[in-house]
Amino acid sequence: MPMRTDEQRDHCIDVLLTRVMTLETEVARLKGEPPTEENVTAQQNTELSTSQSFPFSKIERKTQLNKPTDSSLENAIGTRWIGRIGVLAILFGVAFFLKYSFDNKLIGETGRVMLGIFCGAAFIGAGEYLQKKKYMGLYGQMLSAGGLAVLYLALYAAFALYHLIPAPLATAGMLAITSTGMTLSIRYSTYSLAAIALLGGFLTPIMLSTGQNQPLTLFGYILLLDIGTLLMLRFRQWPSLVAASLFGTVFLYFGWHSEFYNNDQRWLAFGIIAVFFVFYNLYILSSRLYSQNAESKVDQVVIFGSAAFFFLAFFAQQHWESNWPVKVFTLVLAGCEIGLAEFVRLRTPVVRLTIAAYAAASVILTIIATFVALEQRWIMPALTAEMAALGWIGLRLDFPVIRRGAYLLGLLVLFRFSDDIVLCLEPFERFIPIFNSRFLVCAAAVAGFYVLISFISRYRDKLDTNERYVLEITFIISQALSLALLSTEVHDFFRFRSPGQILNWGSSHYAYQLSLSVLWALYASLLIGVGIFKRLRGARVLGILLLGATILKVFFVDLSSLQTFYRIISFIVLGLLLLAVSYGYNRYKHFIFGEDQP
Numbered sequence: 001m002p003m004r005t006d007e008q009r010d011h012c013i014d015v016l017l018t019r020v021m022t023l024e025t026e027v028a029r030l031k032g033e034p035p036t037e038e039n040v041t042a043q044q045n046t047e048l049s050t051s052q053s054f055p056f057s058k059i060e061r062k063t064q065l066n067k068p069t070d071s072s073l074e075n076a077i078g079t080r081w082i083g084r085i086g087v088l089a090i091l092f093g094v095a096f097f098l099k100y101s102f103d104n105k106l107i108g109e110t111g112r113v114m115l116g117i118f119c120g121a122a123f124i125g126a127g128e129y130l131q132k133k134k135y136m137g138l139y140g141q142m143l144s145a146g147g148l149a150v151l152y153l154a155l156y157a158a159f160a161l162y163h164l165i166p167a168p169l170a171t172a173g174m175l176a177i178t179s180t181g182m183t184l185s186i187r188y189s190t191y192s193l194a195a196i197a198l199l200g201g202f203l204t205p206i207m208l209s210t211g212q213n214q215p216l217t218l219f220g221y222i223l224l225l226d227i228g229t230l231l232m233l234r235f236r237q238w239p240s241l242v243a244a245s246l247f248g249t250v251f252l253y254f255g256w257h258s259e260f261y262n263n264d265q266r267w268l269a270f271g272i273i274a275v276f277f278v279f280y281n282l283y284i285l286s287s288r289l290y291s292q293n294a295e296s297k298v299d300q301v302v303i304f305g306s307a308a309f310f311f312l313a314f315f316a317q318q319h320w321e322s323n324w325p326v327k328v329f330t331l332v333l334a335g336c337e338i339g340l341a342e343f344v345r346l347r348t349p350v351v352r353l354t355i356a357a358y359a360a361a362s363v364i365l366t367i368i369a370t371f372v373a374l375e376q377r378w379i380m381p382a383l384t385a386e387m388a389a390l391g392w393i394g395l396r397l398d399f400p401v402i403r404r405g406a407y408l409l410g411l412l413v414l415f416r417f418s419d420d421i422v423l424c425l426e427p428f429e430r431f432i433p434i435f436n437s438r439f440l441v442c443a444a445a446v447a448g449f450y451v452l453i454s455f456i457s458r459y460r461d462k463l464d465t466n467e468r469y470v471l472e473i474t475f476i477i478s479q480a481l482s483l484a485l486l487s488t489e490v491h492d493f494f495r496f497r498s499p500g501q502i503l504n505w506g507s508s509h510y511a512y513q514l515s516l517s518v519l520w521a522l523y524a525s526l527l528i529g530v531g532i533f534k535r536l537r538g539a540r541v542l543g544i545l546l547l548g549a550t551i552l553k554v555f556f557v558d559l560s561s562l563q564t565f566y567r568i569i570s571f572i573v574l575g576l577l578l579l580a581v582s583y584g585y586n587r588y589k590h591f592i593f594g595e596d597q598p
Contacts, residue, residue: 109161109164110162112154113155113164116151119147120154122147123144124147126147127143127145141188141193142196144193145200148177148196148197149197149200149201151177159173160205160221175224178224178225181232182228189236194238195244198241201228202225213259215260219256223275225245226246226249240298242283249309250309253309266317269313283302288344289347299353307333311330311368322372330368331366331369331373334363334366338358338359341356341358344358363402380417380441380442380444381441381444383412384449387406387410387452388452391456392455394406395455395456395458400467407470410477413445417442417445423436423438433489453478457471472538475539475542479527483523486523491512513570514569517550517553518570527543528543531543547578547581550574
């Protein structure tokens with residue numbers, strides 16, 4: 001055997017190391033663990049090294065290149081989906097057979113149950129046997145999943161339909177089936193087996209329903225399925241099964257609600273949905289406080305899904321009416337969500353996504369409660385307060401997701417502002433400037449934006465790159481809303497309390513145009529003054545732009561439409577204010593242009 005050079009020996013060692021890492025990747029895949037980046041790189045290096053070291057690798061690569069492009073699709077259909085559909089068809093067939101035999105009394109009740117148990121055990125036994133055969137592992141897993149589902153059908157029929165076994169024995173049997181499914185899923189490390197078993201479990205009450213109302217039996221059975229799902233997660237990291245079980249629970253509850261719910265079962269129904277809400281939130285808390293697993297999007301789905309299920313189910317129990325129980329319940333549920341967020345933050349502050357999800361759920365429920373509980377005129381101030389509070393929490397705790405929620409609330413406030421700024425007086429109601437409901441409500445909204453500006457200014461170092469213009473945009477919005485509110489107040493003053501009736505000025509239209517020009521000029525001067533003394537360049541620029549708009553209005557509107565008296569006042573006031581602004585710029589130019597805040 002010829003001696004190898006140092007380069008050849010190093011190459012062989014590299015090949016061996018990469019093959020070992022490839023084997024580790026395969027073992028991790030069988031265990032259901034995600035492969036690491038190092039192992040994936042090693043596997044790629046192995047393929048490259050193999051193609052360079054062995055003469056037959058070129059033949060294999062050539063063969064692979066000559067394979068049809070649809071071979072992988074054909075392989076997936078032939079080895080996986082055809083078998084799965086076949087198992088599902090058998091499940092439907094067994095269920096319909098049991099139903100048919102029940103309706104036509106072909107087989108005794110005990111015989112039907114025993115036949116189902118025998119078929120289920122035979123499927124599981126055949127699947128276990130085929131696991132040991134080469135190339136038959138996947139087929140055996142499908143048979144085992146079908147056997148579990150048949151056992152669910154048989155045991156549920158024995159207890160709920162035929163009353164052959166008492167509740168304790170049925171409970172023990174279902175726990176045994178769930179434990180068997182969990183054990184087989186862990187043994188085979190197969191997600192599809194667990195998914196098919198879970199699907200069969202949730203389909204059981206639907207396919208064998210006799211039309212009788214048995215809520216305790218139904219939801220006790222569902223709770224056992226959910227518990228079994230969570231037990232599987234302790235051995236295999238398949239968190240999507242939790243979301244699937246939550247969806248199945250919600251689906252079966254609303255199916256029962258539409259068929260059997262009545263006011264006599266209100267407290268029973270509330271207790272059922274409360275149990276499932278507590279159950280899923282206990283799963284989230286235990287996962288985040290006592291488990292080392294990383295956070296996932298499934299956790300957020302469970303948090304939002306369980307809260308939405310609890311709220312919508314209770315709302316449906318109240319016949320979709322916004323009564324006081326719904327109002328109180330929504331606020332209490334929002335308080336529970338923010339309480340859970342604070343509890344998790346105190347115990348495990350590193351799980352930021354979970355904290356943010358609970359806080360966001362609380363905010364959404366609070367917004368819903370705002371629309372449900374309050375009258376129309378108080379909705380916008382409540383939304384503004386929530387916007388400011390959410391902005392403060394997002395900035396204080398440095399949660400970008402919560403801050404974005406505050407920005408979305410700000411947009412909602414803007415839409416409400418455009419509707420609420422229109423004044424609608426009740427019959428025989430007198431307009432009082434400033435001290436009217438419209439002005440107070442809209443002023444509260446404007447004040448909320450100013451509060452948000454102060455929070456952003458204080459914590460602006462925590463803003464990310466996508467939020468660099470948030471402070472400027474919020475400032476512009478606050479000034480626009482302030483000016484719009486004041487202008488509308490002036491308009492309504494001349495609309496409902498004409499100065500022509502008080503001061504004998506003639507037509508109020510001229511006085512209105514004059515007052516509007518004076519208001520804009522004063523507001524622009526105030527903005528520029530604040531910008532000078534606070535060194536806010538943005539405020540000064542905004543004031544100059546508003547002054548420009550006022551000048552255009554005076555020269556193109558007031559000059560052509562106003563009478564001489566109002567025209568004189570308009571131009572003199574504008575000129576005096578412009579001179580005052582110019583004086584400020586000249587007097588404090590060293591202060592203005594020395595050091596500005598952006």
